[in-house]
Amino acid sequence: MTGRVVIVTGADRGIGYETARYMAAEGGYDVVLACRDQEKGQNAIHQIKKDNPSALVTLMQLDLSSLTSVRDFVTNFTMKKRKLHVLVNNAAVKLSSTDLTAKPTRDQIEVTMATNYIGPFLLTHLLLDLLVTAAHMTGDARIVNVTCAEHDHEKLPGVTELDVDNFQLTKKGTFSGLQAYKNSKLCNILFSYQLADSLSGTGVSVNCINPGNIPSTQLESRSSKVKRGLKLVCLHYLLRCAKFTQTKKQAGKQVALLASSDKYKGSTGCYYEDGVAERSSIESYDRELRQKVWNISKKIAGLGRDDGFDDISLHSTV
Numbered sequence: 001m002t003g004r005v006v007i008v009t010g011a012d013r014g015i016g017y018e019t020a021r022y023m024a025a026e027g028g029y030d031v032v033l034a035c036r037d038q039e040k041g042q043n044a045i046h047q048i049k050k051d052n053p054s055a056l057v058t059l060m061q062l063d064l065s066s067l068t069s070v071r072d073f074v075t076n077f078t079m080k081k082r083k084l085h086v087l088v089n090n091a092a093v094k095l096s097s098t099d100l101t102a103k104p105t106r107d108q109i110e111v112t113m114a115t116n117y118i119g120p121f122l123l124t125h126l127l128l129d130l131l132v133t134a135a136h137m138t139g140d141a142r143i144v145n146v147t148c149a150e151h152d153h154e155k156l157p158g159v160t161e162l163d164v165d166n167f168q169l170t171k172k173g174t175f176s177g178l179q180a181y182k183n184s185k186l187c188n189i190l191f192s193y194q195l196a197d198s199l200s201g202t203g204v205s206v207n208c209i210n211p212g213n214i215p216s217t218q219l220e221s222r223s224s225k226v227k228r229g230l231k232l233v234c235l236h237y238l239l240r241c242a243k244f245t246q247t248k249k250q251a252g253k254q255v256a257l258l259a260s261s262d263k264y265k266g267s268t269g270c271y272y273e274d275g276v277a278e279r280s281s282i283e284s285y286d287r288e289l290r291q292k293v294w295n296i297s298k299k300i301a302g303l304g305r306d307d308g309f310d311d312i313s314l315h316s317t318v
């Protein structure tokens with residue numbers, strides 16, 4: 001056991017489960033599975049322990065679409081006086097591209113943006129003190145944000161750039177499930193780059209990763225059955241021979257390695273694909289957009305000085 005603690009969100013299935021399993025079994029990490037559904041989370045714990053009885057895995061409830069749940073999660077985690085060395089923001093939701101009606105959460109945030117970006121934004125900020133402390137002690141704490149190639153509108157017909165003045169796609173005729181997903185995944189990258197700069201010198205690294213194309217997960221479960229079937233057969237079974245798709249295990253391992261391997265120690269502010277730093281979309285390097293998104297996110301997430309949150313205080317040194 002390494003004595004290092006990692007939180008993986010959305011760890012009851014898919015890539016998150018495989019990331020958690022790998023970090024517990026192969027990496028010797030003490031893994032907190034942060035899951036929305038307690039029963040599914042328990043099943044995941046059971047499965048990991050069945051294969052590796054000595055694995056250190058615990059379950060904590062977290063619904064990223066709820067700001068209250070995010071705050072409760074952090075309060076519960078902090079009350080346990082646990083250390084935190086790594087945070088993997090993996091959980092996400094994707095509506096169907098034919099879904100043309102925005103669904104607001106209780107906090108009145110569009111559900112895709114709430115789950116994939118605003119929840120993780122708040123979670124990360126509320127856990128920053130713990131990560132900075134861990135970096136002080138060990139010289140290495142990490143944040144890994146799982147994003148997607150679909151953050152790039154140039155690769156998606158009918159999808160446009162992020163309009164900060166229409167951040168939640170409330171303007172008439174602008175909402176689609178795919179546009180919301182694209183925007184949220186772009187925000188994961190903008191956030192990673194901005195936070196990496198803010199945390200420069202603290203020992204906390206921030207990177208994002210596109211785990212590839214993994215048709216065997218349930219991410220596309222809201223797409224039509226025909227589309228899902230086609231994608232599964234064509235992409236998974238045929239294109240896998242040509243290495244265009246990956247299994248959940250392969251993707252989870254990639255995420256786990258970025259979160260734990262010495263190979264990536266010291267790397268920060270990068271976008272990873274297939275284990276190497278690559279260029280993300282042109283839009284993701286727009287610094288003005290980055291700052292605007294940061295400011296609007298703070299407002300939506302309700303972050304303020306009461307949370308000990310102060311942009312300037314992030315520039316501490318190891």
Ligand SMILES: NC(=O)c1ccc[n+]([C@@H]2O[C@H](COP(=O)([O-])OP(=O)(O)OC[C@H]3O[C@@H](n4cnc5c(N)ncnc54)[C@H](OP(=O)(O)O)[C@@H]3O)[C@@H](O)[C@H]2O)c1
Nearest residue numbers: 010014015036063064065090091092148213214217218219
């Ligand atoms: N699959 C791909 O081809 C692909 C490609 C590129 C990037 N990615 C990224 O990889 C990550 C994992 O996706 P996946 O393919 O493994 O999808 P998945 O099988 O659908 O798993 C998504 C996970 O997120 C959790 N989740 C959803 N809403 C949540 C909420 N409100 N609060 C907490 N957890 C929530 C789910 O929990 P429940 O079981 O409770 O729903 C589940 O554990 C995502 O960030 C996705 O964007 C996937």
